[in-house]
Structure formats: structure tokens, C-alpha cells
Amino acid sequence: MSDVVVALDVGGTGMKCALIDTDGAVRHTERHPTDAGRGPDAVVETILAVAEGLAGKAHADGLTPTALGIVVPGIVDEARGVAVWSANVGFRDVPLRELASTRLGLPTALGHDVRAGGLAEARLGAGRDAGHVLFVAIGTGIAAAHVVAGTAATGAHGAAGELGHILVRPDGPVCGCGRPGCLEAIASASAVARRYAELSAAEPIPTAEPAGTGTAELAGAGSDDGSAARWESGPSMVTAAQVAARAAAGEELATRVWREAVEALADGLATGQALFDVETIVLGGGLAQAGAGLFDPLRTALRDRLTFHREPRLVPAALGDEAGCLGAALLALDQLETS
């Protein structure tokens, strides 16, 4: 009879859930809506019920659930097992680890979604050959995880890695957090779309899409902790993916907006490299799906900014939107090792 861990990645809109065995192989996956509008108590009850359901599913399949890992966005105090603050899930000081371990009778780890995603990318994904990795998730917001020797830094209060809220443009737009010039206010997928919409309104352009323009959702991963600028897309709003494609097709306005975002992102990554000195920077989240249109100019811009620092490898994430759930499983397995 094989051992598995139960893993849940709880986001503002949905939960990605899995049963994962001790070798990291995914045995079963499920998705459930979060329905955060029902309030935190209802969301907690759903999390616990889903986790119980997964444990039951394991037993039914002849598997033994041995531990539980849950990751949530926002500020998460891993050491105390408390979801300190998560605006879009509605959590404030929820002792989720204890609630879950009591309900399921399993050793439980509570973690942060982006840090867990970074952990998974560093151990199993695009950073797996590096001892020092910076994982940066760029979607509706921007957040990072600094992973050294397979452990993600949490900070003293569970708030480490807020790369989206470092100053890059003192005279830049005001961020969702209230401060001007944060990286997230310029280089997140939502900021790119918003900036393009603003400039288009000031300077109308043809609305026909150039050939090859995708409509891929770029809101994807990233810390959706509510401090992030939200992804607000009206029916007529051009997405960041479309801005990238229009820039690639040579459209002047899109080129300008995209370049502004890439330059700001390079400044943010250069600051990260100055402080962390990693071997590999892994970019995930929706914006990273822009591929060479992002990575080629970003590598050049980053190289321009590094003087005495070693240049890190800059690579796309390998695990897609499963990274957070895999990271939750890794936290659960780590919990077993230390308990």
C-alpha cells in the first residue's frame, strides 16, 4: 500500500488539489471553486471538506494519506501555521494548520502559494540544477520566492519575497498597495494591459489584431494576495499577451508599453540579484508565457544593469500552474521528515 500526501493550493477563485506520492508522482488531481465571497469561515470549511474528501479518495484507491500540505496567498506565517492576511481569500489570522491537522488527524504544513511554487520550481522544475534560485511569478501581481538549498525564505513574519512592492520608478503610477512606483504597478500583466489602455485612449489606434496575436489569459499565477493590482479586463481591454504580440509585430504604442515593462522588470531583477546573488532566476506566471518576446529583451536589459555581479540564468518556469500544488506536497513531505 503506497503512501501519498494531500496537497491543496488555495487561490482567490479556485483550489488546485492533488494526491502525490513520496516520489513526487501525481496520483490524482481535482479542482474546486473557492467562492471567497462566502466569507472566511465558509472557505475554511470548504478547504477542510475538500482535504477530507481527498484523504477518503486515497483510502478508496488503496493509498495511505500520510500528511497534508495547504498553500494560500498573502502573508503566511509558516512557523506558526497561520494565514495572517490574505485579502482575496478573506483570511485574517486563521490558524489553518491546526484546524486542518485536528480535522484530518494528519501532520499538516501551511505555506505561501508563491513560495511553494518557487520551492517546486527550485527542486523539481526549471531551477533544479541550482542551489540558489529566485522564482518570480508575474501575473495580476508580482511576487518572488528566494530558495536556497531547497528551502524558501519566509521572513520573520511570513512576508518575504514581495518583489512586486520594491520601488523602481519614484515618479511612476501608484500601486494597489498605495505607494508610487512599485515594480508591480508597471510590469505586472495587469499593469501592462492598463497602461496600454490608458495610452490608447489618449491616442486611438486601429483595433484590428495583427496576425498571430494570441488571446491567452495572462493573469495566471502570481501572488493574488489582493495587495496586488487586480486583473480588471473589460470586454474591450487588450491583454498583456496582446500587447506583447502587437509589440512583436512592430506596433509603436505596444512597443513602448512593453519596453517600459521590460525595463522596469530588469531593474527589479537586478535589485534581486544584487541582494540575493542567485544562479538562476525562474520566471513564472502568465506574463512569462510571452516567451522570447519577454525573455530576449529582458536578458539584454538585465545584462546591461549588472556590473560586478554574476549574471544569473534567466529561464521560464517548467511546472506551469501546478507548481503551487506540487510545492504544497513538498511542504507536507518535509513536515513528515522533521516530525
Place this chain on the structure above:
Amino acid sequence: MSDVVVALDVGGTGMKCALIDTDGAVRHTERHPTDAGRGPDAVVETILAVAEGLAGKAHADGLTPTALGIVVPGIVDEARGVAVWSANVGFRDVPLRELASTRLGLPTALGHDVRAGGLAEARLGAGRDAGHVLFVAIGTGIAAAHVVAGTAATGAHGAAGELGHILVRPDGPVCGCGRPGCLEAIASASAVARRYAELSAAEPIPTAEPAGTGTAELAGAGSDDGSAARWESGPSMVTAAQVAARAAAGEELATRVWREAVEALADGLATGQALFDVETIVLGGGLAQAGAGLFDPLRTALRDRLTFHREPRLVPAALGDEAGCLGAALLALDQLETS
């Protein structure tokens, strides 16, 4: 017969050396000139000879030298024991750990001066009650050490903690490293003095010192790795300490320069807090000697910049210019524990 470690803090101009026992008590200190102009081979020979002399002094005093710790500025690869790059000591890829351990026959640790100073402040000094500490040395340059649970982060290539070289003012002055707008180019002691001199030349002011102006040397600690803007003080140049004093006395130009430095420093510390999330920020180096004239406005400016982050304690360093040497001793003691 009591055990001691031999500790050397090698700077561009001088070496601070000590014999320190296993309880951290300093049994003997010496200072020697570095004379870096003689070239790296001669500096290495002096380091080895001074270390031998200290070991001999220990024996003569009935003490047993059990390990050696050496810290140098620049980029230091602790894992390989190599001084990778240190402009003002003239080192390039010097395998100093092996050279020293072969010569003295003692387990030897090689470290970075500011990281070692941070280690000492975090374990023994102003950060000793905190698990997560950011030590920031502000002198001729600005550098930082992130210390978690008594270990300073080194980075993948020995270059972590370069807080002086993060972007804070995209349209700011060009830094010694070649990039515009680095924190160090605005908020280091040398940058404050330089900026004041520039503006004074443009707008001459009375040269009489207001009452209470000190002439304390503010170049002090800080990463003197040569990438830093150098401390250049002509006979007529007003020091950063004097700028701080004139600002406190209400002089308009000094107030403006001091405020610019404090605001930039607050931006840099806010970025550090967003990424590291520490309990305590310890400020060392010469500029921190400005006392309340620095700490009061800096605390306010930092608080203004923190939105969802926890505010760290902001405190002056406690160990003065002995911190690097104490850190070297701690690295030597750590080496004994793990070998």
C-alpha cells in the same frame, strides 16, 4: 590552558586582528597597516605573517590557537575559501583559506567583512534578540548582510547583500559601479559629502561651522570593496558628519542634502524589508554615528513606505569597528564546530 581563535579583518588601509576565546571574550588585539599598494602577493604574505605572529603570541601567553578566521572586502566565495575580487586590497581569485591553513596548520574560515560584521551584530550585538536581521553598513560605500538564525547569506557566488547597488533614483547620479541611481551614489557618507560640495560650489554658503558641529570621521566601516564610491575629502570638503550637524542646526542646503540621503536610504531599506522581512535592521558604519539626526527622520520615512509589511526595529550597531574582527572569530569557531 585556554583555547582561542585567531581573527583578522583585512581592509584597504589596515588590518584589525585579535585573539578571541571560545566564549567570545577578546584576549588580545593588534592593528597593522595593509599597504595594499605593494600588490596582492605582498598583502597575502603580510596576512599570513600577522596570523602566524598572533598564533605565536597565543602560545607565549599560554593559550592554544585552535582556528583562524580571516575576512576581506569585495566578493568572497566562502564555500571555496577564495577572495574572488577585492579592488582596494588588490585580490583576484586568491585561495586565501588554503594558503592560510597550509601555513598555520589550523582550520581556517575565509569570510566577507560586512557579512562577518553582520553576523557579529546579529549574534552578539544590536540584533542579538532577533532571528532575522539585516545589517547595513554605511560608510564610503553601502553594503548589507542578511542574517537568519545566526548565518549570513552569501549568495551563489559570494556577492549577496549589495544593497548599495540597488536602483533607487533612475535619474540620479552615476555610481562608482557605472550605473545611474544606485543607493550608494546618493546615501553613502561620501555621496552626502560630495553632493553638499557640489551644491555649495553652485551656491556659496558661509564657511563658519555652526555650534556643536563635530568633525567625526564618517568614512568608517562599510564595504570598502572599491566598487564603492571612494571617500575623497579635500582639506576644504565638508564631511557627512558636518552635513548632518549643519542640517540639525537648520542650514537650508545641508537640510536638503541630508533629506535626499535619508529619503533614498528609506527607499533602500523598504526594498530590503519587502524582500527579506526581518525583525531588526541594524545600521552600522560611519553614517550611523549621526545618531538621532539619522535615525529619527529615517524611521519616519521608512514607516511612510511600509504598507502591508511589518515595520522592523531600526537600531544602531553595537559593536563598532570591531564587528568585522568578531565576525571573523565567529566564522573560525563555526569552522571548528563543523570540522
